[in-house]
């Protein structure tokens with residue numbers, strides 16, 4: 001199997017961390033170009049949205065998006081990153097993290113692809129408001145699930161926060177969120193997080 005990838009993508013990183021955490025070393029990670037303005041033909045052929053990650057399988061159709069792939073990989077390994085007794089909580093935590101990634105990636109693309117003279121600061125701030133609200137929700141409500149046994153939601157949150165450090169460090173996401181910041185510092189030291197740090 002091949003995972004269509006790009007080193008800085010937080011969505012891809014979720015899948016790579018799951019691969020390591022579940023001990024699956026038989027998946028080749030293959031870098032491709034993905035962009036809202038058009039990416040690799042091979043990527044577009046595998047995923048009509050043109051987005052990474054995509055998991056190419058020999059024995060079935062390509063899988064996308066990251067939530068589908070992480071769940072597939074967990075099922076394949078027989079691990080419990082989506083434990084049945086906390087399934088809806090874990091999925092909601094992952095959705096919360098993915099929402100942070102979506103808004104953060106959207107800001108990155110706008111700044112990279114749109115001419116600076118056309119930047120719309122209100123739109124950037126609206127995206128950041130989504131991120132800030134999501135971070136506050138994590139700090140207020142999600143710490144018990146973040147502190148418990150490893151689950152897919154934790155991995156997604158770790159990757160979302162790592163992406164904020166990579167691309168939006170100037171926003172200071174840790175300010176006023178000491179508990180989440182302390183959790184991130186510990187989680188970032190997991191070997192799978194260190195091995196996939198962009």
Ligand SMILES: N[C@@H](CCC(=O)N[C@@H](CS)C(=O)NCC(=O)O)C(=O)O
Pocket residue numbers: 008009010011012034035036037038049050051052053065066067098105
């Ligand atoms: N919901 C998707 C989002 C994936 C996504 O947005 N990936 C970005 C890279 S970080 C991408 O491929 N962008 C290219 C595009 O928007 O066309 C998932 O969870 O896999």
